Amino acid sequence: MPDTSPTGSSSTGPDLVEAPRRRRWPLVLGALVALAVVAGVVVATTGDDDSAAAGETVRIGVVGASDPYWATYEEAAADAGIDVEIIDFSDYNQPNPAVSEGELDLNQFQHIVFLADYNVASGDDLQPIGATAIYPLGLHSKQYDAVEEIPDGATVAVPNDASNQARALVLLQSAGLIELESGGTIFSDLADVDTDASRVQVEALDAALTATSLDDLAGAVVNNDFVERAGLDFDDALAQDDPNDANALPYANVFAARAGDLDDATYLQLVEIYQETQAVQDGVVEVSGGTAVMLDTPVEDLQDSLAKVESDTRAQQD
Template structure:
């Protein structure tokens, strides 16, 4: 995920997903989508005709950040084709959509990954739950000297971002690539102290996220946040390794639709998740807006909920 500084959600340069900093609320999230710079709720965007309503004649209100992304209009049209009226409510602040769902002002939201949701639940005592996966935005390992992970020599130095929100994910990526071993096995709280240096192939150095890419001339490799890949003249496709969405360690970074726990079995909500996952134009639109980095997911709900429970437990332990 990119740096944690705010970016304009209309810029078309999405961030990668990142774990939140240690136990704090409110959070500033980078990654699912770019963070808006203007606080407050924007004007809601509505779709569908008056006669295209959900079961019971009610409109389903979904909170998002970045409703101007074209795929949301496509999604509304696909839902309307099945008789479901969807109202997309656009927020400019990541701290608002979860309380809005909890208080019943929204039916669903789709803007966050599991780690963010877990931190919110633990901090507030709420019980919002994922009802479906959307996408994960891979974090990549880049190199100017080597063309493959196996070419990186033992003892070489690889850089990771120095902020806690990105460092844990970068270390898990290096472990998945076979370059290091983490004493904990890899968690959302891993840091340099978690690296088993005797069992690792490379040395790990922490640099400011903005410097990992620009320091590649002096490094064997670096985990580069999404925001800095193209700025540094790198290509997303040239990454030697990236998060594997099928890896259980990457699951907490999956973006999800979230609902109140009492609404998990609502058939209309479940169908709306399926429409998002099954409508090719929606899927293509998400990938396009992400600059081709998004990996679309249809992870079973049971796995998402189990991951949330695990991250919540870990977050409480850290407190």
């Protein structure tokens, strides 16, 4: 993004004002024109628009750029005078480093727990600047129509990334398929599964593979991003968690930015466009099979939740 400080303007201004007294009029006019140009640069770089992205294309990383609501979002942003480019990723591990390294300006693909895990593991400090939605996590199967039909000893898959794995394991426990020795927390992993007390075996797979592996599994917990891509129906989930639960805030999906960009006017406007454009909101709900719960949670609450999860994560590692 461009440097918006008035670099060089302070030294150029005095040179023009203190030019030699003996001038011909063309020189005077030339100096005045130059001064006007410099003044224009100063106004352009220090004026009312305090956005680092003013006049530039804002690059936003997402997982699932082919979802129709992103095109609607780009159009709504263009109507507001903001050029947005949506960059697609298939790997959850890529969009955060891309923001940190300046390849992206924002990303929107993750919930707070995932962001906290990334920040703690990498030593980074990406921050949420706005909420989008909470998506319930669902247990799907191609072989069985009810949880009770899944036989003892069968294998069920969960995502292998830490935050979604913990959430998936808690879901399996709620469905009566496994028991977790800790009782179930945002830090639960496969080692927390009480195998003797559990009905099924649990296998961890890349989130993108849980759905596509269902032919070989009794069931799998599938992230919303991959449900329809795998030809599954949201309504066919055998079980799902409750996005309206008071403890669900850490699983709110967010726009994430570098810590230094939290007050960027353009970025904050882009959050408002997402939250206030009804066609975008309707599109998100439609793509989620009607499961998404749309949010406009105060940014302070999101950042407080992130700080709490990060603190708990560090304590868990000690």
